[in-house]
Amino acid sequence: MKYLGIETEKVRIGVFDFTGCEGCELQLANKEGTLVSFLDLLEVVNFREISSERGDNYDVALVEGAISRDNEIERLKQIREKAKVLVAIGSCACFGGVNYLKNRFSMENVVNEVYGEHKVETRRVQSIGEVVKVDLEIPGCPVSKEEVERIVVDLVTGADIKFPKYPVCIECRQKLNTCVFDLGKICLGPITRAGCGAVCPSSKVGCLGCRGPAEDANYDSFRQIALDHGFTAPRIEEKLKFFNALGAALQK
């Protein structure tokens, strides 16, 4: 591709997955309209899910999934050594994601529940950033394809990378949606960082905070609003903890 009339050097990219569903990396192949021109920006040297190429000479590593096994720690550290820029993509990579729900129990208990007598190795779930240095986080369950494309283009062209600081509520209002609280459901839109296009409230279901907190999110006042709407404290906490994305809220 050309940028300002000059042929840009293709960025060598590797896509790697750990504990997760691989849904985020699939988003990369999901935007049919722009996929071909997006791929033109890049040289995909390692992307096991769609390609048999297995190169180690990548500049940018997109890493999906959380960490829950010893051998994943080893593999992640190797990727960190090779990559100039390591990007955590998706809520599992950024925060541990739904996998963190496993951490409510002892590891012995969860292994016993699923595998019975057969012992399977597993660890408490950690985000990518708890194990290695992360240069950039792109949250979402799944990530928004548009956002990943925009950010990868920014990386390639050296532009500033920006995320919205305002909450999902702003995007939701712009769509003239009825407030989900008025539909009788809990919505984490007031405290969650925007950028998803308010996809959940636009379908009349509550936001679950998969993108992490908006700037200056006021959790106390959010909890009060939810209580005032008649939701019980355990129900509110279940939503707040679902993706382990709203760290500060969980400490309180």
Added chain:
Amino acid sequence: MKVDMNINVHHLTRVEGHGDIHIKVKKGELVESRWAVVETPRFFEAMLRGISHDMAPVLTSRICGICSISHTLTSLRAVEKAMRIEVPETARLLRLLAKHGETLQSHILHLLFLAAPDFFGTGSVIPLIKSRPEVVVLALRLKGLGNDICDLIAGRTTHPVSLVVGGVSKAPSREQLETLKETIGERIQDIRAVVGLFQTLSMPDFVRETEFVSLKGSNRYPWIGGELVSTDGVVKAEDDYLAMTNEYKEDFTTSKFAKLSRESFAVGALARFNNNYNFLHEKAKEAARIFGLTPVNHNPFMNNIAQIVECYHVMLESIDIIDRVLEDGCPESICAGYEVKAGEAIGAVEAPRGILYHHYDIDENGIITKADCVIPTTQNNANIHHDLAELVKQQIMLGKSDEDVTRLSEMLVRAYDPCISCSVH
């Protein structure tokens, strides 16, 4: 004859998740062949404990990045059966439409992005953008259509949002449905082109007699709920899924294995085709005949062709579904109210890769106390494992090279379109 062989494929590419192939041949005899799933287990069944019933579909959709709509629908079926919730007919139709969108995008992803490079001798679909642009255009347009159906009905393709307990939280407008119907109609020529394309490719000739398990159609090709059937003549109720799956654990793999009347069985497009051929749309049957695909077919590579046949079928049936929804009118919200109550139930749904079961115990507060999920690829893993041994034996007899055997073994596993993360959920 090739005497010794030592093949180790670490983290097979172009499949969802992590699996290894190990083959060892000494003096012309197969010593060992293994399909070993090395995916990290996530323990969803443990995670589900203590979760509210209406969050179970949201949580379990995260089992899979490809078939999240199937997981959501299976979870909803289990919850709604447990609480005896009657879902309105229009909501049922819209859910099936979302399901068809997923089947289309998932099958096309497999056929044209993951499997096709084997037939064109490339490492991925990316070189095909230049060498076979017409194939890539077909892939993008049909996958795009599948995604558009999912986005419109379910709010999103990966991890749907509007499929909720009781029905559908937001219905599409009449105009949106009419436009969608028109687009599907226009894309029928694309699926015909896929049929034409695969006529130019030859599926490897390999047969191992297999038992095929799927939902049993009663008056139409089955996708959501109903009796369970096998080509060996086993018929069981949906609630009797444990007798149909018989999961067990092997030490060399993190995925469980499953069996029924034989040492292993297969689920997926070919299993559905073999059990329910009569319920396919006439035009889909015609497409099958072009490839000489008739029930019961025991060549696992023909699963690719069965997926094409199903793509054709779901596209045509989607048009019928839209017509029925339009006739019924399009209410804004299609969701039954319900009372939370205790219960236990099993949901069975045909995910793109085969039959999927969720089983929940729910307490009087609507909290999940126990959960079991049996995944299509888990059911296929033992069959892949046994196919592999037979395939290698046949290839040794033919005097094939390590390279040929590796390539064909990889293609065999890919033909099952395994969803490995799912299988180790």
